[in-house]
Amino acid sequence: MALDGEYLKEIEAARKDLRQLLQSKKQFSPIILRLAFHDAGTYDVKAKTGGPNGSIRGELNNPANNGIKVAVDFCEQVKAKHPKVSYADLYQLAGIIAVEVTGGPIIPFVPGRQDARNQQDRGALPNPNGDAKHLRDIFHRMGLNDRDIVVLSGAHTLGRANKDRSGFDGSFTENPLKFDNSYFVNLQKEDKPGLVKFPTDKVLLQDPAFRRYVQLYAKDEKTFFAHYAESHKKMSELGFQPPRAVVKA
Ligand code: HEM
Structure with missing residues (x-):
């Protein structure tokens, strides 16, 4: 992916589409936000593995990701219109818009994330029964x-x-x-x-x-x-x- 003017234009177009889609279908916002967290939340700061790299779409059989397929499928309509935008950027941009349309703070978005070449479930996500x-x-x-x-x-x-x-x-x-x-x-x-x-x-x-x-x-x-x-x-x-x-x- 080349981070050039063309790519930035695609990001802005995807942002507009996501905003419009989520404004009319607010009920998808929570699961989209969860998708953004679960794609990013595999990061391991020491091993430098995981993180927001789009790999979650191949990790939906991890029980921690139950239900997230709905959000992955929702994002596909935006990916189809803007195929240049990486999944990694798309999921994080969608998470930010989900917060915005539900009345939360505006979160700055910096594009340029690369998609992982291999699907790689690395660091575990939090368990709700943990201490x-x-x-x-x-x-x-x-x-x-x-x-x-x-x-x-x-x-x-x-x-x-x-x-x-x-x-x-x-x-x-x-x-x-x-x-x-x-x-x-x-x-x-x-x-x-x-x-x-x-x-x-x-x-x-x-x-x-x-x-x-x-x-x-x-x-x-x-x-x-x-x-x-x-x-x-x-x-x-x-x-x-x-x-x-x-x-x-
Ligand atoms: C602190 C540790 C966390 C734990 C243990 C945890 C666990 C969970 C669990 C078990 C669910 C319910 C899933 C379901 O039954 O459908 C859930 C839902 C959700 N989580 Fe978390 N979570 C954590 C942190 C976060 C963070 C950091 C975010 C985003 C920044 C997040 C966003 C969400 C959202 C938006 C939902 C609602 C999803 C929906 O309505 O379908 N969570 N979380």
């Missing part, structure tokens, strides 16, 4: 820190868990198509029928280092949005060196 050590093991392996863990968990403001996919059932917040700080507000409240909290969600309240961020984001949505945008950009660029010379369109 604080598990969360740190998984996210620190990606090169992300404690604040990234908590703020990115706020993505659970969108969407739901499904019995046939993860074994859990219910949405995380009352309005699963609105990106706001209600995930953190709910986390501090008693469990409510119909709403779901994973053991890994509850860990964020139990661990003192995690808890101070939960408290901050529950009372200050502006700071949540600012930190979320920063960490999401970092997640979308794990192992990615943005090309230095970009020919302007």
Whole structure:
């Protein structure tokens, strides 16, 4: 893939299409955001393997990716119109637009990710039954820190868990198509029928280092949005060196 003016034009056209599609079909936004996380979240900062490289489309039989085929299929209509755009860029751009159309922060997007030549499931994705050590093991392996863990968990403001996919059932917040700080507000409240909290969600309240961020984001949505945008950009660029010379369109 050559990162030239032609490519940048395709990216802007794909951005427009994704925005239009997701605005009229908001219900796809949560699973698209999950797709972006699961493509990027295999990154291993030491081994320099995995990361946002489009390989997830060959990894859909990993039980952690149950349900994500819906999002991969959704993105195919955009890939068909803009075949030059790499899957790696397409999935990360789609994740950013999913946050945008549901009312979340605007996250800057830098194009130029290459698709992996081989499908390569590497670093494991987080297990919802894990403890604080598990969360740190998984996210620190990606090169992300404690604040990234908590703020990115706020993505659970969108969407739901499904019995046939993860074994859990219910949405995380009352309005699963609105990106706001209600995930953190709910986390501090008693469990409510119909709403779901994973053991890994509850860990964020139990661990003192995690808890101070939960408290901050529950009372200050502006700071949540600012930190979320920063960490999401970092997640979308794990192992990615943005090309230095970009020919302007
Ligand atoms: C902190 C560790 C995390 C764990 C253990 C975890 C686990 C899960 C599980 C088990 C589900 C339910 C899947 C289903 O039953 O359909 C889910 C849904 C979801 N996750 Fe996470 N997740 C984590 C972090 C993240 C991050 C960092 C993001 C994005 C930045 C994210 C985005 C989502 C979204 C948007 C959904 C809803 C999907 C839908 O509605 O279909 N998650 N997650």
